[in-house]
Amino acid sequence: MALLPLATAGAIWTAPAKAEDVTIGAIEILTGPNSRYGVAIKNGFDLALDEVNKTGVLGGKKLVIQYEDSAGNKDQAVNAARKLIGISKVPLLLGPTLSNEMFAAGPVANEQKIPIVGTSTTANGITAIGPYVFRTSLPEADVIPVTLKTAQAKFGIKKVAVMYANDDAFSKSGYDVFKATLEKLGIQTLTTETFGTKDSDFSAQLTKIKSLNPDAVVVSALVEPASGILLDARSLGFDEKVRFIGGNGFNSPKLGDIAGEAADGTMVGSPWFIGKDDPANTKFVAAYRAKYKDDPDQFAAQAYDTLHIVANAIDKAGAADPEKIKTALQAAKYTGVMGPFSFTENRDPADASGVVVLEMKGGKFQILK
Incomplete structure (x- = not known):
């Protein structure tokens, strides 16, 4: 599979022409055998997205997610990252779903200085890819x-x-x-x-x-x-x-x-269980069931919290600027359905006590x- 070139080779991110909405990218497995993970993650993102846009976290601007399907293919994940960064000019990427995809697509984002946040990438060495690579999933x-x-x-x-x-x-x-x-x-x-x-x-x-x-x-x-x-x-x-x-x-x-x-x-x-006796989790499970007529899993829960963490970081950054978003992410503190969350200096989850x-x-x- 041929890889898409970035819009300008070696170019650093520049803002898109329209600034009314903030569009971020997401690379997930939405078709194929492992779509079981990617679809749950997309559901978690979309549920949180509804809440973010209703509460006006971004000062009246809407947060938009542009999805790209990797189908579990590393080359497709790389192409998706190149498209979202080089053509769509997103200031942040979510995903990809699997660790082997992140090892392929993560370096693309890191090279272009675009924060990329994995919600389900648990292999060793993920955040060692570079300083723009984060993950909210416990390794x-x-x-x-x-x-x-x-x-x-x-x-x-x-x-x-x-x-x-x-x-x-x-x-x-x-x-x-x-x-x-x-x-x-x-x-x-x-x-x-x-x-x-x-x-x-x-x-x-x-x-x-x-x-x-x-x-x-x-x-x-x-x-x-x-x-x-x-x-x-x-x-x-x-x-x-x-x-x-x-x-x-x-x-x-x-x-x-x-x-x-x-x-x-x-x-x-x-790190999460559907029966967790916590008001935030009870609310999340009820909202998920109402929207999707199904039970959430760990991957949906992690995605749900991640979207809130990312939205808050964009809000604190004050602009859809990758460098400012990266700084805000590193300092993020959030309590959600997974419990209290913050990043270590190495951009991994700081607390593993909830396993x-x-x-x-x-x-x-x-x-x-």
Whole structure:
């Protein structure tokens, strides 16, 4: 796929001709298998956008989001970033959805000095791309250790098998965190099995794993292969006592939709839970259900808070100027459905204290008790 050139090679951002509205860009997966994540994120953005424009946060100006569909393709994400920066002249980008897309598109934004904010990019090294790259999603390095420590304490897990997709930056990064944490906790790894993100048959890996009799199976994968692994495991007669422990890719209600009862007992860590007893969260869930006739997930919640954080930063910047927005973002403080939020000096979320461990039961996640 040919990459679009920027409107002017090496050009620094200049304001668009019209200043009545403030238009920002968003690159999300809106079609294809991983649109489960991107559509939820878009829903979260749009719900918050309605609120921002009703409350007049920008002093009467309207905030507008121009969406570009990456379809989960890195080249398409890069093209989208180039189009939004070079042609649409946006002062800020949201997304992309997946970490491997951010590793491709993030450098484009950083080179052009345009802030880019990932809401679902959890791989190690995201904000190391450059000083214009932010993320509001907790990295796997903050979440996975909480999940494994909880599993070890509650179920006495001593030996595990590990599976991960070796052709995806997010899944590989999650595996690296799982591996390091298992070693730190003294949990034995019996075998490590790999697969591709587009694979649909995991019987060979799972047959080997079953023969080793692990206490749990640790998996780093996106929701499509994760669901296939659970379905294959149950069809091979895995004991129900064998827990499947996932990374952030598991953290979608689609896991229960696709895998059904095969997903029961699956564990995952999350910085958000739909049943969180908090007025802001209760209001968000009710508004989301009213607008979309569906339940929000973690990705929608993170996007919802992010849009409010971004709108406040644009307001404090006083203009749709990338440099001023970047400065305002770095100083952002906001309390939303995810709880209190601010950025570290490295532009990652500052507080990981809100992580909870969830368990799938009857196709729904609930807090592990």
